Amino acid sequence: MKFSRYNLSLPQYPFKDSTLIYNTxxxxxxxxxKELKDLIGPQAGSLCHQKSLVEEECGVGRDDPSGRLYGGxxxxxxxxxxxxQELKELGIIVEDxxxxxxxxxxxxxxxxxxxxxWNGVIIPTTDCD
Numbered sequence: 001m002k003f004s005r006y007n008l009s010l011p012q013y014p015f016k017d018s019t020l021i022y023n024t025x026x027x028x029x030x031x032x033x034k035e036l037k038d039l040i041g042p043q044a045g046s047l048c049h050q051k052s053l054v055e056e057e058c059g060v061g062r063d064d065p066s067g068r069l070y071g072g073x074x075x076x077x078x079x080x081x082x083x084x085q086e087l088k089e090l091g092i093i094v095e096d097x098x099x100x101x102x103x104x105x106x107x108x109x110x111x112x113x114x115x116x117x118w119n120g121v122i123i124p125t126t127d128c129d
Contacts, residue, residue, distance in 0.1 A: 001084070001096065004094050008024060017033060019032045030092060
């Protein structure tokens, strides 16, 4: 799992120990508490988007003493897994294999070459002020 490249974060908002994360692609926003942010990774919502950057520069895996997310012996609780699944459905986190640029190109081309026609009628009136 990795954070979406389309996430924007606002640390210490709306509270001191929380971070607001907004996904510009899905228009989803969540507020992560410090505990949840630490569970996901030490640089939650930062500009470290690609797996290599997350592992090397952000220190994911090295700063996880509990080993809960990164292959340690302490598994995630059911509640943690449900929360991560919700973040995935909102587009805040995505699978490592996902190419978000390719997904955006697909979405754009789908709209561009769509055969859906929108019709409108303008009816002028002589009853103007």
